[in-house]
Amino acid sequence: MPIEIGTILVVDDEPEMRALVRDVLQERGHQVTLAENGREALKRLGEGDYGVVLSDLRMRGMEGIELLTEVKRGYPDTNVILMTAFGSVETAVEAMKEGACDYLVKPVKTEELIRVTEKAVHEAALRREVNRLRREVRTEYSFHQILGKSKAMQEVFDLIRRVADSPTNVLITGESGTGKELVAKAIHYNSERRDAPFVPVNCAAIPDTLLESELFGHVKGAFTDARSDKRGLFEEAQKGTLLLDEISELPLMLQAKLLRVIQEREVRRVGSTRAVPVDVRIMAATNVLLAEEVKAKRFREDLFYRLNVIEIRMPPLRDRREDIPLLVEAFLRKCAAASHKEVRGMTESALALLIDYPWPGNVRELENVIERAVTLARGEKIVLQDLPPNVQGARGERKVIDEGADRILPLQEIEREYILRILEKTGGNKYQAAQMLGIDRKTLYRKLAEIKEKGGHP
Numbered sequence: 001m002p003i004e005i006g007t008i009l010v011v012d013d014e015p016e017m018r019a020l021v022r023d024v025l026q027e028r029g030h031q032v033t034l035a036e037n038g039r040e041a042l043k044r045l046g047e048g049d050y051g052v053v054l055s056d057l058r059m060r061g062m063e064g065i066e067l068l069t070e071v072k073r074g075y076p077d078t079n080v081i082l083m084t085a086f087g088s089v090e091t092a093v094e095a096m097k098e099g100a101c102d103y104l105v106k107p108v109k110t111e112e113l114i115r116v117t118e119k120a121v122h123e124a125a126l127r128r129e130v131n132r133l134r135r136e137v138r139t140e141y142s143f144h145q146i147l148g149k150s151k152a153m154q155e156v157f158d159l160i161r162r163v164a165d166s167p168t169n170v171l172i173t174g175e176s177g178t179g180k181e182l183v184a185k186a187i188h189y190n191s192e193r194r195d196a197p198f199v200p201v202n203c204a205a206i207p208d209t210l211l212e213s214e215l216f217g218h219v220k221g222a223f224t225d226a227r228s229d230k231r232g233l234f235e236e237a238q239k240g241t242l243l244l245d246e247i248s249e250l251p252l253m254l255q256a257k258l259l260r261v262i263q264e265r266e267v268r269r270v271g272s273t274r275a276v277p278v279d280v281r282i283m284a285a286t287n288v289l290l291a292e293e294v295k296a297k298r299f300r301e302d303l304f305y306r307l308n309v310i311e312i313r314m315p316p317l318r319d320r321r322e323d324i325p326l327l328v329e330a331f332l333r334k335c336a337a338a339s340h341k342e343v344r345g346m347t348e349s350a351l352a353l354l355i356d357y358p359w360p361g362n363v364r365e366l367e368n369v370i371e372r373a374v375t376l377a378r379g380e381k382i383v384l385q386d387l388p389p390n391v392q393g394a395r396g397e398r399k400v401i402d403e404g405a406d407r408i409l410p411l412q413e414i415e416r417e418y419i420l421r422i423l424e425k426t427g428g429n430k431y432q433a434a435q436m437l438g439i440d441r442k443t444l445y446r447k448l449a450e451i452k453e454k455g456g457h458p
């Protein structure tokens with residue numbers, strides 16, 4: 001018995017040859033499928049999963065070489081062996097150049113057939129395994145450009161997969177910069193609607209007076225500036241997905257209209273009475289607590305429940321710090337490539353600082369910090385000094401404030417503590433300390449003199 005059982009497609013226009021090869025290989029325990037020409041072979045390849053294609057070189061219709069090219073293009077993990085009549089070995093050599101893994105000369109000897117085929121089976125299996133691992137490494141911690149290895153993010157990925165193909169409305173909540181729009185996109189491109197448009201609209205960015213006609217469209221003459229008919233974003237998103245970003249900013253009057261659109265699945269352009277049917281999946285995103293808005297009567301309760309069938313909560317970055325190194329690595333590579341700089345990593349102390357920082361602006365802020373650092377970096381590695389002052393200062397700042405939790409410290413004392421800490425951190429380098437503190441050197445000297453006067457210890 002062979003080491004590995006192969007799935008082998010045998011292609012030859014001579015029935016006796018097909019049968020012979022099949023018998024030999026089946027005897028060895030392999031799964032063999034037969035095709036009498038190139039076209040049939042391609043059809044079989046589309047239906048099944050083959051490790052090896054064993055094909056005659058000269059066939060009516062499609063030549064073996066043509067088939068080889070097609071297989072290499074459509075099924076790069078499949079190995080192709082070509083069988084050639086004695087005397088056309090040059091063509092076989094040509095075939096090897098085109099990507100065939102081996103060739104057999106007819107009349108084919110049984111042992112040779114077994115040896116060459118099983119080697120190809122083995123290689124194909126190996127290659128598949130390697131590719132599978134590679135794909136896993138690439139995708140395990142990333143989902144449609146969203147990176148995250150934390151449990152919280154893995155749960156988000158899982159939820160995205162589960163809601164993607166349902167028609168449910170989804171509400172995505174989370175602080176600014178946590179990736180709400182990315183999630184909306186991932187849901188869209190993972191759903192059956194992927195070939196139709198994904199249309200994001202930021203309700204906060206469009207003046208209230210324009211928002212209605214932006215969303216629902218208008219007809220010519222509906223208002224002064226309406227010089228022609230215009231489709232609204234709902235119609236633009238037909239069969240696709242509409243993301244209503246910053247939904248809390250939607251005026252109450254439009255909330256009522258939106259509710260009606262969701263219920264009736266049709267829109268009326270401003271100035272028209274004609275209803276246009278729309279098939280659009282609606283997602284909404286918000287970084288405020290919509291339930292609070294409902295309580296305060298700024299957001300309609302009925303609309304809230306319509307939109308919030310499923311909520312995806314994006315965790316803030318400070319609650320999933322294990323994702324930070326992964327994100328840093330990805331952003332670093334992206335920024336370095338974009339700016340053609342040979343920045344390959346960062347010092348441990350710089351990374352430690354990033355892991356410690358509270359990230360009020362979440363992933364967006366981290367991305368900006370890395371972009372800035374790559375721009376400033378002088379060497380192959382990003383160092384502490386390449387990080388913005390607020391990030392560099394964060395550690396000391398928090399400590400000083402934590403320590404003073406049960407005793408309010410005068411601002412001057414906090415400043416003193418802070419300056420001394422930073423100075424300690426720079427090993428007494430006043431130039432660096434001033435930079436980190438975001439003040440000029442003269443100011444630092446003056447402050448140090450004051451501290452000395454009051455009995456400090458610089």
Ligand SMILES: Nc1ncnc2c1ncn2[C@@H]1O[C@H](COP(=O)(O)OP(=O)(O)OP(=O)(O)O)[C@@H](O)[C@H]1O
Pocket residue numbers: 145146147148174175176177178179180181182183287327363364367
């Ligand atoms: N998990 C993540 N992996 C990779 N990139 C991310 C991730 N989360 C966010 N980003 C990136 O951070 C930036 C902000 O993301 P996005 O616009 O989706 O956030 P948001 O929650 O919609 O923010 P806002 O509330 O400010 O609109 C984008 O450049 C996005 O690519």
Ligand SMILES: [Mg+2]
Pocket residue numbers: 180181245285
């Ligand atoms: Mg957004």
